[in-house]
Amino acid sequence: MAQKYHFCLLGLIFLSSLLTGSSGGDGAHVFISSGENVSLCCNNALPDCKSTTWNYNRFRHLAAVELIALGIKKTDTERHERLSLRSDCSLNIKNVSKEDCGFYSCRQYVNGEQQGTDACVYLHVLHVSEISAGRSVTLSCQLYSIDEVSCDDWIRSEGIHLFWVNQAGVKLMRSDSIYQILFSSDHCIVTLNTTFLIEVHNREWRCAVTHRNQVKTSVTYTVKSSDPVETEVSRTLFRVIVIIVEFAVFAAPTVILLQIICARRAGEFFSLTQSATIFKIAKTEDCSSYY
Incomplete structure (x- = not known):
């Protein structure tokens, strides 16, 4: 029992030295x-x-x-x-x-x-990173500190709190239909997962950290992904343009060839018409000579 107490006391002394600094202050x-x-x-x-x-x-x-x-x-x-x-x-x-x-x-x-x-x-x-996957995005907000002190220890000893705030300035404590909040006390990470909906298009989210109930710093992040409806329309329009261009590229030679054929036939028809007219005029002149 005395040995267990000794190890516990050493652990408390070590943790205290981490939290207060080597000088004791x-x-x-x-x-x-x-x-x-x-x-x-x-x-x-x-x-x-x-x-x-x-x-x-x-x-x-x-x-x-x-x-x-x-x-x-x-x-x-x-x-x-x-x-x-x-x-x-x-x-x-x-x-x-x-x-x-x-x-x-x-x-x-x-x-x-x-x-x-x-x-x-x-x-x-405090650092925020984004991970996008399909129609959803995950914002990860992490507080990096000295590695040998866990987030739980900082929370208990210093009252450190990490959270997300929406565009209206309301602290997000629970998940709803638009976003999901997940907190990991092991690494001081609070994640916000949301879906690309019209409601969250270009919406700002802010991750903040408090120390003993005082806000110390924050990071504002804007989800800039395009609205899915606009994206789908843009994709459809792009596909239509591609089809038109491809049709124009392949159809152009055929159109040019048809124009050449038509031009040649028109030229031949004009030549035949002109020859027939000349022949008719010549024939008329020949007949009149008999009288």
């Missing part, structure tokens, strides 16, 4: 939509930022990646071109992607020794 939570720019604050910065070092972890059990070392940006990282350091030592990230989510720490060094505790930031990235 509460880490800041920043929520941003993919494609936007974000600035992560360094609350323990010293003047001129020459002592500031920014580290990044996607997995807490792996070694941290050094992004900024003593105020100088590292150039051996894949995203170094999107990183910059502000005058207040905050870390700027341009065009945020879902791969940027994770745990960031700002640390100060003076003469090679760490000063104070880390300023910790958890970056959560």
Whole structure:
């Protein structure tokens, strides 16, 4: 029994360290939509930022990646071109992607020794993707966070909530005849499935995330697929045009040939008529000569 209690206590300590940061203080939570720019604050910065070092972890059990070392940006990282350091030592990230989510720490060094505790930031990235299949479309909205903390833990400890909002600003909690809502707490994904109907043509849907009942960020997505009735009419018209073009292509030589034949026959008929007239005139002249 004592051994089980010991393992439970270790688990709670480990989870607490993940949620609060290595320094033991509460880490800041920043929520941003993919494609936007974000600035992560360094609350323990010293003047001129020459002592500031920014580290990044996607997995807490792996070694941290050094992004900024003593105020100088590292150039051996894949995203170094999107990183910059502000005058207040905050870390700027341009065009945020879902791969940027994770745990960031700002640390100060003076003469090679760490000063104070880390300023910790958890970056959560909201991303929406579309999957179309036939006459239906599925919008998947996912909140990407540090991988070693489950969505259930974030929900319980930080009150994070993910949901869809319709064009009228009404939160979609239940499915109806137009859309279906499905939430997966394992990966912080809320999906919206809808069918290409007249009612949803060019309709906007918005996925939002709240942290302790405050909206932090959202993504608006417009279903731009054509109305099925218009699509079917367009397809029918296209088929008719194709048939007309094909008929014109194949019929043109025949029409030209018929015109040539008719022209030749008309020419022959004109020649015969002209010859008959000349013969009649000549015959008349010959008869008159007898008198």
